[in-house]
Amino acid sequence: MGLAWLRLMMLLIPGPVQTRPETQAAMAQDIAPWDHGFRPTYARIRERVRAIAGGIAGEHVTLPLQGSGHFIMEAAIRTLVPPGAKILIPMNGAYADRMARLAREAGREVVTLNLPNTRGARAEDIAPVLAADPAIGHVALVYSETGSGIVNDVPGIGRALREAGRRMLVDAVSAFGALPFNMAEHSECDALMFTSGKCLEGMPGIAFAVARIDTIKAAAGQAGSWCMDLADVLAHSERAGFGSIRFTPPVQVLAAFDVALDLFDAEGGQPARHARYRANADTLYDGFVAMGIKPYLAKAEQGPIIVTVHQPSDPRFDFARYVEALKARGVLICNFWTTPEPTMRIGAIGALTPDDMQRVLAIFRETLAEALPAAA
Numbered sequence: 040m041g042l043a044w045l046r047l048m049m050l051l052i053p054g055p056v057q058t059r060p061e062t063q064a065a066m067a068q069d070i071a072p073w074d075h076g077f078r079p080t081y082a083r084i085r086e087r088v089r090a091i092a093g094g095i096a097g098e099h100v101t102l103p104l105q106g107s108g109h110f111i112m113e114a115a116i117r118t119l120v121p122p123g124a125k126i127l128i129p130m131n132g133a134y135a136d137r138m139a140r141l142a143r144e145a146g147r148e149v150v151t152l153n154l155p156n157t158r159g160a161r162a163e164d165i166a167p168v169l170a171a172d173p174a175i176g177h178v179a180l181v182y183s184e185t186g187s188g189i190v191n192d193v194p195g196i197g198r199a200l201r202e203a204g205r206r207m208l209v210d211a212v213s214a215f216g217a218l219p220f221n222m223a224e225h226s227e228c229d230a231l232m233f234t235s236g237k238c239l240e241g242m243p244g245i246a247f248a249v250a251r252i253d254t255i256k257a258a259a260g261q262a263g264s265w266c267m268d269l270a271d272v273l274a275h276s277e278r279a280g281f282g283s284i285r286f287t288p289p290v291q292v293l294a295a296f297d298v299a300l301d302l303f304d305a306e307g308g309q310p311a312r313h314a315r316y317r318a319n320a321d322t323l324y325d326g327f328v329a330m331g332i333k334p335y336l337a338k339a340e341q342g343p344i345i346v347t348v349h350q351p352s353d354p355r356f357d358f359a360r361y362v363e364a365l366k367a368r369g370v371l372i373c374n375f376w377t378t379p380e381p382t383m384r385i386g387a388i389g390a391l392t393p394d395d396m397q398r399v400l401a402i403f404r405e406t407l408a409e410a411l412p413a414a415a
């Protein structure tokens with residue numbers, strides 16, 4: 040496979056990501072989602088992602104939902120946290136804010152814990168809050184905070200929650216498939232949420248929770264929404280078969296996702312993907328430092344998913360124009376930022392390699408020289 044296809048446009052946004060041509064090609068067909076020709080594909084995808092999550096057959100189940108990451112986060116919170124119950128959310132980035140909003144709007148009582156957005160949350164941050172408030176039954180946290188690039192210590196916090204007898208929900212949307220997590224070792228984890236279009240390198244359009252069967256069953260009837268009820272997703276699977284889905288899915292996205300999972304396996308699964316993204320992120324981080332662009336995070340806190348850097352402080356720097364100039368050269372980055380200070384976010388994920396990142400850095404350098412002639 041040559042690089043010609045990449046040269047059209049490199050997508051360096053933190054999802055949806057650059058996909059392989061094989062994945063894209065699988066979309067170009069008409070498919071009947073309830074037909075017996077497609078059901079095995081859907082059922083197989085569910086088994087494959089459960090395995091990636093380290094889920095145990097008979098103990099964990101994959102519950103898909105049409106839509107993006109917010110939809111599955113809302114569904115998981117509505118399904119698993121009883122109405123009016125307390126849920127603790129460590130706040131250290133844009134996606135934690137979003138989770139707090141959707142939990143609140145679902146009528147759950149959100150307890151927030153403000154933490155700095157420049158380092159990952161750790162068990163010792165959370166433990167005192169739990170000790171002080173026994174009514175907090177659930178903790179929801181973001182694994183990779185896509186707003187800044189930090190990684191919260193989900194395995195460590197999970198162990199602390201298990202000791203404290205509390206339940207954990209994880210927004211693994213920008214982590215799943217790259218950062219390690221083994222549900223078999225985390226009985227406190229009720230559900231891990233993610234989508235087709237980030238580290239698994241599929242198209243956007245379908246979201247998943249890998250969840251504990253016992254807690255999902257015990258939660259039947261409390262979602263307050265048919266569409267968002269993951270207990271109903273499970274009940275439907277048991278009634279109609281695991282190859283059947285309740286409502287029309289983005290069926291071409293599912294077909295492409297099955298191919299994306301083949302490519303994930305061929306690459307060497309989660310460890311290999313993690314290693315490639317880590318190398319991408321390190322290449323970007325070191326390259327920006329060499330260019331005189333300051334990273335938002337200390338190197339030790341820099342996760343492998345997204346690299347955030349400060350915008351140049353030169354008053355001539357116009358971010359919107361810079362993004363367009365990069366795009367004209369074939370590099371597409373996010374055109375907004377979610378940190379308090381003006382930053383640029385560059386995705387290290389997707390079907391891209393450290394060599395691609397070197398090309399990206401050269402394009403950043405060229406574009407910067409054009410935008411700020413004297414400074415460069």
Ligand SMILES: *Cc1c(COP(=O)(O)O)cnc(C)c1O
Binds near residue numbers: 107
């Ligand atoms: C992308 C992302 C989401 C979901 O965003 P959608 O646009 O709804 O797919 C949620 N959490 C994190 C950490 C993300 O990176």
